[in-house]
Amino acid sequence: QVQLVESGGGLVQPGGSLRLSCATSGITFSMYAMNWYRQAAGKQREFVATITTGRSTNYANSVKGRFTISRDNAKNTVWLQMNSLKPEDTAVYYCKATSFPNVYWGQGTQVTVSS
Numbered sequence: 001q002v003q004l005v006e007s008g009g010g011l012v013q014p015g016g017s018l019r020l021s022c023a024t025s026g027i028t029f030s031m032y033a034m035n036w037y038r039q040a041a042g043k044q045r046e047f048v049a050t051i052t053t054g055r056s057t058n059y060a061n062s063v064k065g066r067f068t069i070s071r072d073n074a075k076n077t078v079w080l081q082m083n084s085l086k087p088e089d090t091a092v093y094y095c096k097a098t099s100f101p102n103v104y105w106g107q108g109t110q111v112t113v114s115s
Helices: none
Strands: 003-007 010-012 018-025 033-039 046-051 057-059 067-072 077-082 091-099 102-105 109-113
Touching (some): 003 091, 018 091, 033 067, 046 077
Parallel strands (some): 010 109
Antiparallel strands (some): 018 077, 033 046, 046 057, 091 102, 091 109
16 A cells, blocks of 8 residues: 655744655655646645655745755655745645656645744
8 A cells, every 4th residue: 555644844933944745655765756736725726846756856935945856765755855945936835756657646735934
């Protein structure tokens, strides 16, 4: 059974930081590209960041320079370090694992940036 479990969300003030985690099981983690997406209320889900099996990374322009994605294949875990958070970063953040043709999603974790 494949499981992706996100954690680390919460309420943070503007300018603050959070570190999201996505712990996986049931997949050969090292063979999967790992991604973070987010969905704000009333909006479509959008790409945030990706890290390939070779550890290449890519970011949405809106988070570039503020967010960092990383992975540990020994721990089957991917993280998203989020710094300099803004109110517009408020969303449910989802972890996604991809290795063609397989795609798996986590259940999401809420991030709220507000004073």
